[in-house]
Ligand SMILES: Nc1ncnc2c1ncn2[C@@H]1O[C@H](COP(=O)(O)OP(=O)(O)OP(=O)(O)O)[C@@H](O)[C@H]1O
């Protein structure tokens with residue numbers, strides 16, 4: 001009984017950590033521009049698939065990972081430069097369509113150059129499961145959870161201690177005021193895309209040994225990351241991480257205790273229920289709209 | 292004269308004429324088939340435009356209603372032997388009831404939260420369609436019988452074209468009527484300023500719910516007919532990408548323009564046909580075109596054109 | 606003396622801020638009642654409470670003796686309330702005339718089927734509404750702009766358009782939130798005439814305004830707010846002579 005529960009807990013936390021990183025990516029871009037980047041999932045795909053392809057081309061794993069992350073960052077910055085920036089002050093709906101166009105573009109390129117088949121990335125420190133109270137934990141899960149923790153700490157440091165990080169917070173809080181004190185919203189936006197692309201790609205690499213990877217994994221991962229970000233309350237970094245972990249746990253518990261048929265339905269049922277009762281998400285600020 | 296041209300009545304006439312004459316240019320059944328798909332998408336887009344373009348409420352899940360409409364009539368007629376003249380109305384009722392049930396809590400949301408909720412609803416519908424294989428045939432889809440009226444089967448592209456063309460003209464007529472009425476102005480006011488609409492006495496929630504259900508029923512009717520037309524349906528009919536395509540048609544043609552929705556449907560349905568030459572790169576080109584059009588024509592095709600004509604007639 | 610509108614202990618708090626605190630006052634039918642006070646005094650919040658945009662934290666509002674607690678804005682509109690906004694709330698996706706026509710919503714045939722089928726009765730009603738809306742635009746001085754899209758109008762014109770829209774419902778009580786803000790002296794004078802003409806129609810007016818010359822000239826009574834609380838209430842002459850008002854307005858004098 002306990003071992004079952006632990007098993008579900010481990011797998012839930014592992015996928016949850018991945019969702020959390022995707023959700024953080026959504027949050028960073030949202031805070032910089034109020035854009036919801038539907039291409040977020042493609043960064044995970046580029047991370048995973050890039051690593052596979054670069055490694056297959058003979059690069060050592062670490063270098064392949066670095067190259068894949070760099071590729072994702074370039075893709076992210078390109079989306080910002082050539083699409084988001086050009087769109088100017090477009091409305092919510094056109095912006096959604098633009099980022100979906102971008103995601104199709106990236107997915108199409110991946111399919112063209114890397115093919116349609118599924119690939120496995122070798123686990124970083126072997127496949128020997130660790131036994132904890134009757135449940136097994138893959139070493140790769142530790143990599144996923146560890147990298148999430150490290151990235152969250154790094155982000156916290158970045159936003160609190162560095163000039164660029166503070167500039168991003170300033171833009172999130174009040175764009176006009178930030179511009180007045182000399183912060184360039186364009187620079188912040190570019191940085192936001194680079195940062196969330198990197199986050200996504202790393203999440204994609206870390207999860208690839210567990211989930212397999214292919215050109216089209218970005219769709220569902222992106223949508224679930226969006227769900228996690230909304231669950232937590234758009235714009236809240238804490239909410240994004242909490243939302244991601246909650247989502248992973250709920251999925252794993254449902255698959256384990258109820259039925260795995262409806263595992264993919266869990267995020268959407270959850271987010272609808274939460275929004276029905278808390279229209280601003282779990283950790284979103286409650287406020288009265290000013291008139 | 293100028294008012295008449297800009298009011299859309301002239302457009303309705305033009306649409307009817309074009310639809311009547313178009314078959315002269317069709318060389319083979321394949322042309323008819325494409326035209327029918329354009330019409331199908333156009334009807335959905337005209338309905339969705341009432342919600343998204345006029346009332347300003349985004350829905351990223353409308354394909355869900357389309358797919359549900361297709362499956363309800365498909366299941367009732369194929370598995371339970373219902374007459375299609377009963378199973379199709381039943382599909383509309385089921386979708387209308389579902390849309391009405393969720394509309395209130397969903398439409399309390401706005402912006403990205405509304406996008407998320409509608410997206411989630413659409414995906415949930417497809418997940419159910421995919422998972423309940425005993426009823427729906429699962430991911431592989433199911434076979435749907437043709438429409439039969441008094442022993443006569445609705446069969447052949449020409450008949451279907453005529454039916455869909457008539458439906459589109461009807462849909463456009465209804466939409467134009469609605470928009471130019473107190474109800475339509477109230478809906479547009481909800482978009483322009485929700486609070487101004489409220490203090491003018493508009494029960495904004497009620498109107499949002501109303502138009503959500505109406506646009507869902509447009510989608511359901513088209514979905515149901517599509518099921519009987521193509522004879523075979525899969526859960527992808529209601530998938531996320533289909534929802535995105537519908538919204539894109541509305542935005543591409545021009546939000547809050549009924550004829551824009553039709554043009555958007557035309558362009559977006561024909562585009563993949565034109566892109567088949569790109570083979571493996573089809574998705575790449577499609578994505579690029581999508582981005583380019585929205586970036587360079589944020590107002591959409593028809594409003595841009597209309598501004599030109601209006602200027603010309605002044 | 607009949608009060609068209611009455612509040613008792615009306616209070617609204619945002620977090621810790623008492624935007625409106627324990628207000629009890631009445632507005633006579635047919636009067637022009639001004640509400641003044643420094644920035645952030647709670648004037649707009651009060652208007653929002655009266656029109657149902659905000660729900661009170663405590664206290665209540667009565668219109669014609671009827672408790673309005675829990676009524677949403679569109680129901681209050683049905684009781685004869687109408688208003689304009691300090692920050693323009695114009696529907697920029699519609700024509701100027703259509704904005705005014707929306708104001709007449711409650712007096713229209715709102716049947717959905719009639720709209721879909723464009724029944725003759727509805728068409729006649731619409732034509733009538735169009736004519737009245739054009740008359741109202743003329744009344745507020747926008748007679749030659751009826752064909753224009755709202756987003757092509759100047760700020761001053763939009764301010765009047767809001768008044769025309771608010772009048773379209775044929776209200777008993779019109780609430781104006783800073784109708785003269787941002788206008789020049791000429792335009793302000795025109796607004797003053799306009800408000801007088803509205804009052805002559807028998808419509809009770811609640812006027813929030815910073816322009817003291819305007820307020821003193823046309824108000825029957827003035828309510829002075831400060832930090833959400835009532836500082837004074839009375840005729841212009843009384844308020845002008847009130848020591849509390851003088852010290853608040855003339856600072857630490
Ligand atoms: N929706 C809201 N959420 C939070 N605080 C609010 C809200 N609306 C108003 N307030 C606060 O309530 C107080 C009163 O604001 P209000 O807008 O009513 O003032 P006002 O008298 O209309 O000022 P002004 O002359 O500048 O228009 C202010 O402190 C304001 O910050």
Ligand SMILES: [Mg+2]
Nearest residue numbers: 648649650691
């Ligand atoms: Mg104010």
